[in-house]
Amino acid sequence: MTLKEQCARRRSVRKYSDKEVSDQLLNSLFEAAGRTQTMGNLQLYSVVVTRSEEMKKRLSPLHFCQPMVTEAPVVLTVCADFHRTVAWCECRKAEPGYSNFLSFVNAAIDALLFTQTFCNLAEEQGLGLCYLGTTVYQPEQIIETLRLPRLVMPLATLSLGWPAEEPALSDRLPVASFVHQETYHDYSASDIDRFYRAKEALPENKHFVEINAKETLAQIFTDIRYTKADNEAMSEGFLKALRRQGFLDEI
Amino acid sequence: MTLKEQCARRRSVRKYSDKEVSDQLLNSLFEAAGRTQTMGNLQLYSVVVTRSEEMKKRLSPLHFCQPMVTEAPVVLTVCADFHRTVAWCECRKAEPGYSNFLSFVNAAIDALLFTQTFCNLAEEQGLGLCYLGTTVYQPEQIIETLRLPRLVMPLATLSLGWPAEEPALSDRLPVASFVHQETYHDYSASDIDRFYRAKEALPENKHFVEINAKETLAQIFTDIRYTKADNEAMSEGFLKALRRQGFLDEI
Numbered sequence: 001m002t003l004k005e006q007c008a009r010r011r012s013v014r015k016y017s018d019k020e021v022s023d024q025l026l027n028s029l030f031e032a033a034g035r036t037q038t039m040g041n042l043q044l045y046s047v048v049v050t051r052s053e054e055m056k057k058r059l060s061p062l063h064f065c066q067p068m069v070t071e072a073p074v075v076l077t078v079c080a081d082f083h084r085t086v087a088w089c090e091c092r093k094a095e096p097g098y099s100n101f102l103s104f105v106n107a108a109i110d111a112l113l114f115t116q117t118f119c120n121l122a123e124e125q126g127l128g129l130c131y132l133g134t135t136v137y138q139p140e141q142i143i144e145t146l147r148l149p150r151l152v153m154p155l156a157t158l159s160l161g162w163p164a165e166e167p168a169l170s171d172r173l174p175v176a177s178f179v180h181q182e183t184y185h186d187y188s189a190s191d192i193d194r195f196y197r198a199k200e201a202l203p204e205n206k207h208f209v210e211i212n213a214k215e216t217l218a219q220i221f222t223d224i225r226y227t228k229a230d231n232e233a234m235s236e237g238f239l240k241a242l243r244r245q246g247f248l249d250e251i
Numbered sequence: 252m253t254l255k256e257q258c259a260r261r262r263s264v265r266k267y268s269d270k271e272v273s274d275q276l277l278n279s280l281f282e283a284a285g286r287t288q289t290m291g292n293l294q295l296y297s298v299v300v301t302r303s304e305e306m307k308k309r310l311s312p313l314h315f316c317q318p319m320v321t322e323a324p325v326v327l328t329v330c331a332d333f334h335r336t337v338a339w340c341e342c343r344k345a346e347p348g349y350s351n352f353l354s355f356v357n358a359a360i361d362a363l364l365f366t367q368t369f370c371n372l373a374e375e376q377g378l379g380l381c382y383l384g385t386t387v388y389q390p391e392q393i394i395e396t397l398r399l400p401r402l403v404m405p406l407a408t409l410s411l412g413w414p415a416e417e418p419a420l421s422d423r424l425p426v427a428s429f430v431h432q433e434t435y436h437d438y439s440a441s442d443i444d445r446f447y448r449a450k451e452a453l454p455e456n457k458h459f460v461e462i463n464a465k466e467t468l469a470q471i472f473t474d475i476r477y478t479k480a481d482n483e484a485m486s487e488g489f490l491k492a493l494r495r496q497g498f499l500d501e502i
Binding site for chain 2 (some may be wrong): 002003004007008010012027028029030031032033034035036039040041042043045046047048049050051052055081084086087088089091092093094095096097098100101102103105106108109111112115116117119120121124131133136137146147148149152155156170171173174175177178179180181182183184185186189192193195196200215217218219221222223225226227228229231232234235238239240
């Protein structure tokens with residue numbers, strides 16, 4: 001199967017069989033994903049592998065107790081990492097200047113591109129995974145749990161294992177909704193109707209709106225799933241963690 | 252060829268043949284890459300496609316005049332985008348709360364994961380590409396050139412075309428240098444020696460050190476390629492652009 005065919009049938013997998021995910025397989029995927037391009041070929045990322053029951057239990061509440069964290073054989077936390085590069089500089093009479101926001105952005109880019117090649121590779125092997133966006137919600141507690149030093153920020157968590165379910169494919173917006181030619185062209189109300197019609201018409205989405213006594217699907221997102229109050233509180237938490245890790249000294 | 256084999260021989264391509272990259276091919280890759288997981292399945296990204304000579308000329312200095320920008324048949328700028336989602340909310344009596352830093356982080360994650368699936372897919376088709384990290388160096392000018400509205404931030408630029416070169420493979424750090432079991436284990440001086448030895452021994456790197464009259468390879472990075480002064484100035488520029496685009500109202 002080509003990657004293109006693999007993408008067409010791609011779904012997040014949240015239930016895993018008991019079959020082991022070997023270190024050998026994992027390392028071969030890390031090696032292949034490590035071929036992804038990075039800033040100055042510095043590979044500004046690191047991965048913490050969680051297999052122990054104890055560490056999974058400690059991570060679980062930091063991901064709002066989503067069951068995949070304790071049920072998956074392997075949990076991976078991918079971090080933006082300038083720490084190792086700075087350690088190298090310090091061993092080599094070089095004065096690093098990476099305690100700043102741009103260096104965080106550069107390392108975050110490296111970490112996320114690496115993460116996604118890893119996801120594509122893992123799925124090619126038949127592994128199932130779920131990307132946990134919760135990593136950036138309470139980063140300070142993840143930093144403490146995984147003992148991340150200065151200049152390391154957790155960004156992505158993957159729960160990983162051999163699939164024990166095959167969920168339905170989820171919908172996507174049409175390509176025309178996110179691609180712009182030459183310059184960005186803003187959306188008219190009729191563009192929005194056209195691009196979001198299919199999503200709004202899905203029975204499961206209509207059901208969400210109904211059981212939550214809302215008027216529109218968009219209100220499910222703004223009033224329940226991703227609220228202004230939560231986002232503002234978590235923005236503060238994330239910025240505080242960035243300061244603590246040394247990426248925001250100048251603000 | 253599997254993606255794993257493709258990764259093993261992966262290199263950035265900076266020279267392209269005259270052969271056209273059709274809109275049909277591009278759109279089929281956008282559609283497949285659009286299967287990548289995103290926050291709440293909101294697909295918080297957009298892509299601006301640059302094909303016109305005029306727009307390439309305007310983008311070129313914003314990427315430090317790297318020749319790929321004007322020489323590639325297609326240049327793509329991938330953006331973190333909450334604008335479209337907010338437009339949807341506003342058309343649907345929903346009050347969006349996404350003018351904050353966490354929402355930028357969420358959209359940046361979506362944009363970068365999408366970007367890397369796109370890269371893997373494009374390379375599977377035989378296309379060559381170069382990821383331009385310069386996108387985050389002068390974002391305000393890219394925002395103006397591509398007319399990006401509020402809540403859209405450019406993050407990744409790809410120059411794309413059919414390869415007209417096959418550069419040498421670049422080196423990578425050993426897997427053990429970036430993978431940690433259970434918790435982060437800090438690096439001793441002998442770890443650093445072991446992990447960076449091969450990179451430092453490469454003839455091209457030794458040559459860089461020599462022609463720049465430096466003592467170590469790390470000094471090439473700290474003193475020439477990614478200096479503290481540049482990073483601090485560009486951090487300010489990036490934060491200013493985030494404020495302008497409405498993602499940092501609360502600071």
